[in-house]
Amino acid sequence: MNAQVNWIGYKTIVRKEVVRILRIWAQTVVPPAITMTLYFIIFGNLIGRRIGDMGGFDYMQFIVPGLIMMSVITSSYGNMVSSFFGAKFGRHIEELLISPLPNWVILAGYVTGALARGMMVGSVVMVISLFFARVEVQHPFIMVSVLLLTSVVFAMAGMVNAIFANKFDDIAIVPTFILTPLTYLGGVFYSISLLPEFWQRVSAFNPILYMVNGFRYGILGVSDVPIGWAYAIIIFFGVVLASLCLYLLHRGIGMRA
Amino acid sequence: MYALEVTNLKKTYANGVEALKGISLNVAEGDFFAFLGPNGAGKSTLIGIISSLVNSSSGEVKVFDTSVQQQRSEAMSYIGLVPQELNFNQFEKPLEIIVNQAGYYGIDRQTALQRAEKYLRQLQLWDKRDVISRALSGGMKRRLMIARAMVNEPRLLILDEPTAGVDIEIRRTMWEFIREINENGTTVILTTHYLEEAEELCRNIAIIDHGEIIQNTDMKSLLGSLDIETFVLDVSEPLLLAPQIEGMEFHLRDQYTLEASLPKQKSLNTLFASLSDAGIRVRSMRNKSNRLEELFLRLVDKGETV
Numbered sequence: 001m002n003a004q005v006n007w008i009g010y011k012t013i014v015r016k017e018v019v020r021i022l023r024i025w026a027q028t029v030v031p032p033a034i035t036m037t038l039y040f041i042i043f044g045n046l047i048g049r050r051i052g053d054m055g056g057f058d059y060m061q062f063i064v065p066g067l068i069m070m071s072v073i074t075s076s077y078g079n080m081v082s083s084f085f086g087a088k089f090g091r092h093i094e095e096l097l098i099s100p101l102p103n104w105v106i107l108a109g110y111v112t113g114a115l116a117r118g119m120m121v122g123s124v125v126m127v128i129s130l131f132f133a134r135v136e137v138q139h140p141f142i143m144v145s146v147l148l149l150t151s152v153v154f155a156m157a158g159m160v161n162a163i164f165a166n167k168f169d170d171i172a173i174v175p176t177f178i179l180t181p182l183t184y185l186g187g188v189f190y191s192i193s194l195l196p197e198f199w200q201r202v203s204a205f206n207p208i209l210y211m212v213n214g215f216r217y218g219i220l221g222v223s224d225v226p227i228g229w230a231y232a233i234i235i236f237f238g239v240v241l242a243s244l245c246l247y248l249l250h251r252g253i254g255m256r257a
Numbered sequence: 258m259y260a261l262e263v264t265n266l267k268k269t270y271a272n273g274v275e276a277l278k279g280i281s282l283n284v285a286e287g288d289f290f291a292f293l294g295p296n297g298a299g300k301s302t303l304i305g306i307i308s309s310l311v312n313s314s315s316g317e318v319k320v321f322d323t324s325v326q327q328q329r330s331e332a333m334s335y336i337g338l339v340p341q342e343l344n345f346n347q348f349e350k351p352l353e354i355i356v357n358q359a360g361y362y363g364i365d366r367q368t369a370l371q372r373a374e375k376y377l378r379q380l381q382l383w384d385k386r387d388v389i390s391r392a393l394s395g396g397m398k399r400r401l402m403i404a405r406a407m408v409n410e411p412r413l414l415i416l417d418e419p420t421a422g423v424d425i426e427i428r429r430t431m432w433e434f435i436r437e438i439n440e441n442g443t444t445v446i447l448t449t450h451y452l453e454e455a456e457e458l459c460r461n462i463a464i465i466d467h468g469e470i471i472q473n474t475d476m477k478s479l480l481g482s483l484d485i486e487t488f489v490l491d492v493s494e495p496l497l498l499a500p501q502i503e504g505m506e507f508h509l510r511d512q513y514t515l516e517a518s519l520p521k522q523k524s525l526n527t528l529f530a531s532l533s534d535a536g537i538r539v540r541s542m543r544n545k546s547n548r549l550e551e552l553f554l555r556l557v558d559k560g561e562t563v
Contacts, residue, residue, distance in 0.1 A: 005362070008363045008365060009360060012360025016357050091344035092344055098338050100331065257302075257312070
């Protein structure tokens with residue numbers, strides 16, 4: 001009985017999220033498509049031609065995995081933070097809080113919604129990349145699993161942000177001051193082997209480096225970090241963030257007085 | 258078994274405000290129960306704790322013998338809540354809102370659609386099912402929240418000021434709907450500022466003030482305990498002073514309007530005879546307010562015990 005209630009509740013949250021993403025497609029899917037097209041044209045095509053090879057591939061091929069991963073990270077995080085904070089701000093999160101659904105179902109529903117947007121955007125960017133570069137996927141399982149796990153991790157990070165946010169400004173601070181710099185410095189546009197040794201060591205503390213390189217390994221078969229480390233870091237952050245989200249939901253931080 | 262059992266419930270907010278100071282009360286299954294109290298008395302906090310939107314500081318709440326604190330999921334499956342503030346997504350359509358809410362209670366989509374149609378029709382919102390909710394009128398939004406609360410067909414329906422800001426005609430329609438729900442076996446708890454509403458609908462009542470229950474009884478006994486009635490009299494000639502008549506109290510509102518308070522035992526004939534002796538001619542008369550309002554003000558303002 002409870003399993004059925006939870007399953008229907010989960011499907012309802014996911015359906016609601018997907019409907020929301022599609023209803024506002026001009027805000028959710030189109031902007032990353034335009035931005036990534038510009039990246040491919042400017043960085044990949046115009047500047048990339050002068051850069052030459054990187055990691056054994058031409059520059060356009062090299063940045064394809066990073067740009068896909070960047071759009072998935074931003075979309076997953078953005079979907080969760082805007083949807084969950086919007087529900088909190090508009091008080092319709094109370095519809096879920098007074099329902100019999102346990103917190104893990106609420107978390108799972110919202111994370112799946114964010115994952116759906118991440119995958120939608122990732123797929124669109126992947127299709128766009130095909131117009132600019134010819135890429136053969138080397139390890140499909142690694143490519144898909146790293147992408148899905150990373151999307152889940154950033155969805156949960158978005159929920160933590162949304163729970164603590166009190167105003168709309170608060171949901172812009174983390175993406176602007178933390179997420180974007182870490183993504184740009186996470187090896188999207190370059191191999192860290194180009195950096196001086198000191199900065200290579202500093203880069204090793206950036207979790208996004210492992211995600212981008214794990215995904216790049218899945219597509220191109222090259223990585224600046226061992227693939228085992230990439231999985232370990234992603235799973236570690238996944239477990240920590242899942243525990244944190246469940247704890248915050250249980251305590252009702254920012255939601256239950 | 259009670260529909261609601263509240264035992265020594267306390268709530269102190271993080272800012273130090275003590276909203277509930279150890280409230281205990283029971284609501285019988287099938288009852289139509291009123292929570293009354295002035296703004297800030299603790300009514301919404303109490304409802305928030307029952308519906309798990311507010312964490313209690315101590316004490317226990319049970320819904321149909323199921324602890325809200327220990328078995329939250331099961332307890333919540335019995336409750337339908339109509340909150341005081343609008344809390345649905347105003348960019349969604351009424352049908353969408355209700356079907357989604359049903360999903361959160363594990364109701365399959367087909368049943369949810371049938372129930373949504375049933376309650377939207379009953380609350381005269383079916384024609385508006387595909388309109389963006391933001392475009393609905395205030396009264397429609399309130400009715401939408403009632404339809405949403407009914408979609409899981411709760412055993413306990415809690416309505417926190419459901420008719421606030423609603424015109425009298427729609428209010429009466431809503432009363433009929435809620436009364437019918439109660440007659441079909443659902444326990445109803447109502448908070449309202451319209452005391453006429455509580456008097457009209459509810460069988461039992463708890464009056465809450467400063468986080469404490471100052472009266473918890475049945476409506477009949479409470480109204481029966483009212484021993485003074487106040488009337489508003491329109492007089493023919495202007496008065497400069499209120500008359501002084503033994504056994505009655507007078508208060509001059511303006512030159513032509515006099516308020517007379519007299520014990521229930523005294524007949525209106527005595528009042529008119531006394532006024533006539535004092536040379537005062539009465540053109541018309543009405544009750545100052547409904548009976549419950551009078552009692553409520555006495556209990557809350559003066560801290561009296563009836």
